[in-house]
Amino acid sequence: MSIGYRDRALYCEAVALADIAADAGTPCYVYSAAIIRENFRAYDQALAAVPHTVCFSVKANGNLGVLRLLAQMGAGFDIVSGGELYRVVKAGGDPAKVVFSGVGKTAAEIEEALGAGIFVFNCESEPELALIDALAHRLGVKARVAVRVNPDVDARTHAYISTGRLAHKFGVDLGEAEAVYEHARAHKNLSVEGVSCHIGSQLVDTAPVMEAVDRVLELIDRLRARGFDIRHADLGGGLGVSYKPEQSVPAISEFAACIASRLAGRDLHLLIEPGRSIVANAGVLLTRVLYRKKTGEKDFVIVDAAMNDLIRPALYSAHHEIVPVRDTGAPASRVDVVGPVCETGDFLARDREMAGVFPGDLVAIRSAGAYGFVQSSNYNARPRAAEVLVDGAAWRIVRRRESYDDLVRSES
Ligand code: LLP
Numbered sequence: 001m002s003i004g005y006r007d008r009a010l011y012c013e014a015v016a017l018a019d020i021a022a023d024a025g026t027p028c029y030v031y032s033a034a035i036i037r038e039n040f041r042a043y044d045q046a047l048a049a050v051p052h053t054v055c056f057s058v059k060a061n062g063n064l065g066v067l068r069l070l071a072q073m074g075a076g077f078d079i080v081s082g083g084e085l086y087r088v089v090k091a092g093g094d095p096a097k098v099v100f101s102g103v104g105k106t107a108a109e110i111e112e113a114l115g116a117g118i119f120v121f122n123c124e125s126e127p128e129l130a131l132i133d134a135l136a137h138r139l140g141v142k143a144r145v146a147v148r149v150n151p152d153v154d155a156r157t158h159a160y161i162s163t164g165r166l167a168h169k170f171g172v173d174l175g176e177a178e179a180v181y182e183h184a185r186a187h188k189n190l191s192v193e194g195v196s197c198h199i200g201s202q203l204v205d206t207a208p209v210m211e212a213v214d215r216v217l218e219l220i221d222r223l224r225a226r227g228f229d230i231r232h233a234d235l236g237g238g239l240g241v242s243y244k245p246e247q248s249v250p251a252i253s254e255f256a257a258c259i260a261s262r263l264a265g266r267d268l269h270l271l272i273e274p275g276r277s278i279v280a281n282a283g284v285l286l287t288r289v290l291y292r293k294k295t296g297e298k299d300f301v302i303v304d305a306a307m308n309d310l311i312r313p314a315l316y317s318a319h320h321e322i323v324p325v326r327d328t329g330a331p332a333s334r335v336d337v338v339g340p341v342c343e344t345g346d347f348l349a350r351d352r353e354m355a356g357v358f359p360g361d362l363v364a365i366r367s368a369g370a371y372g373f374v375q376s377s378n379y380n381a382r383p384r385a386a387e388v389l390v391d392g393a394a395w396r397i398v399r400r401r402e403s404y405d406d407l408v409r410s411e412s
Helices: 017-024 033-046 064-072 082-090 107-116 126-139 174-185 207-225 252-263 276-282 312-316 404-408
Strands: 003-006 009-012 028-032 052-057 076-079 098-100 120-123 143-150 190-196 232-234 269-272 283-294 299-303 322-324 333-338 347-354 362-365 386-391 394-399
Touching: 009 017, 017 028, 017 283, 017 362, 017 386, 028 033, 028 276, 033 052, 033 064, 033 252, 033 276, 033 386, 064 076, 064 082, 064 386, 064 394, 076 082, 082 098, 082 107, 098 107, 107 126, 120 126, 120 190, 120 232, 126 143, 126 174, 126 190, 143 174, 143 207, 174 190, 174 207, 190 207, 207 232, 207 252, 252 269, 276 283, 312 347, 322 347
Parallel strands: 028 386, 052 076, 052 269, 076 098, 098 120, 120 143, 143 190, 190 232, 232 269, 299 333
Antiparallel strands: 003 009, 028 283, 283 299, 283 362, 322 362, 333 347, 386 394
């Protein structure tokens, strides 16, 4: 079960992508339920030796169909907003398995999370601890908290998605962590139960992660020696995926087993927050070629998806493979794949050697299941794409394409 060619036609599991495009239209995100399940299971099984909860990071893909699939497998969820909590609950997720991260939680969001009975707040500053304490007091509950520490390791990934250095806005410095824990202990309505950390995303090298894990475990030893009853360690997400066929990344099983081995015998519940590694390679963005056009130096393939649908190439210079949905064997050439948005930055690939495609042809932009639809916008008054979930031979639209009416619904 995967996304691949059969008789020169690209399939997602047992469904031809051309059939989906004919019905759902383009641009359209398509996700494979089998791949999502397989990736989730790979984490769950590799961590079997230690008590654990795999908390899917909702920011990577918040579609209700995707969240429901994961909730049914027993996933917990990592959220960063009240909106993400709302999605998790709507999808049937268990609030008791939710961790709430983020540097800017508002009072309203904290109250919603306390009301829902989430598992833990990953707190990022002393004022945040004080606010959670005050709100918990008002609601007559005790809030479970962990402090997110910044281990000051270099994640060696794109600057915009690296989070674990002292110059970043995330967490509290490891050197100040014990003072912050003492501060937290003084709040009567907080139950200080964990330590959390997350050093960045699209990590293809596990060494920095293991370095961070070791620093967190050392901190836990010191906190326990001071009498803190630390019960869990949240080691964040971050495992990268292969965006290019030749790019090798650690397998989920290998990465997770390595983390589990560090925690063995420590009487700690392990939480991890993977997003990308569960959904990225489970998704494609289907788009249709509108025109071809040559300018002085360039050969452009103009498609009906644009930077508003998938901003990763424009924002991070990210590479996504682009393949024809019908492999006609047309000779390859070097092209720029661009969308209709009025910006030179609106490209999906630049100077890409790619199989020949022509107006009317469908192409699939691969590895688009994570940080794809969730980062899409209505820029240029473009309705956002449809989303489809495939499961074996069945498929359904899990988010319909927006209409023009949707574009103006909240305006007056
Ligand atoms: N936990 C925390 C606290 C995070 O900040 C993130 C991602 C994750 C977990 C999940 O990380 P993952 O397993 O997906 O690497 N938009 C960017 C990625 C931003 C990641 C932000 N934080 C992209 O398209 O590459």
